[in-house]
């Protein structure tokens with residue numbers, strides 16, 4: 749079984765080489781177990797329709813994305829277990845890559861069968877302090893014929909599909925937020941993930957920019 753440090757080393761290495769990392773977290777890792785337990789406690793009403801863009805221009809556009817989300821909060825002990833795991837990744841990347849990551853925010857996302865998230869980038873250059881995106885999949889026994897892949901596109905040629913990631917339980921994708929266009933393809937089964945973003949600190953007068 750690989751240690752968490754070895755996994756974080758691999759992610760740092762991949763990010764240094766290509767800005768993108770696809771790794772598997774050990775299925776027995778306490779952080780994953782906590783998320784499985786948390787997911788089992790949800791009922792439908794705990795998830796809200798996701799919006800797009802910054803608070804000022806926040807819109808709910810069902811033509812672009814059809815997932816339902818729930819933000820993680822450290823006051824929930826199960827959610828805190830995962831948040832502190834990601835805090836460990838943040839510290840590891842800061843010490844190895846000097847990325848200056850300051851905070852992390854993430855939400856559960858539930859894609860019902862047929863739901864999608866059209867091609868987008870998570871951050872526009874110079875326009876945001878989201879610098880590193882993470883997506884973790886929570887789908888036990890996912891079969892490739894269910895679809896629901898994360899499609900990743902080339903950093904220069906945004907029409908060029910470079911790879912498709914199957915949303916298997918424990919797969920963690922990490923990538924530079926303003927570099928990689930990506931898209932969630934529809935699935936035939938309910939699909940669960942956690943999408944998250946590490947931010948750098950560009951707060952002014954105690955106001956973190958941008959707000960959610």
Ligand SMILES: O=C(O)CCC(=O)C(=O)O
Pocket residue numbers: 857865870883897898930931932941943
């Ligand atoms: O769930 C995924 O595979 C990716 C989700 C995503 O791109 C996002 O929420 O920004």
Ligand SMILES: [Fe+2]
Pocket residue numbers: 868869870930
């Ligand atoms: Fe995204």
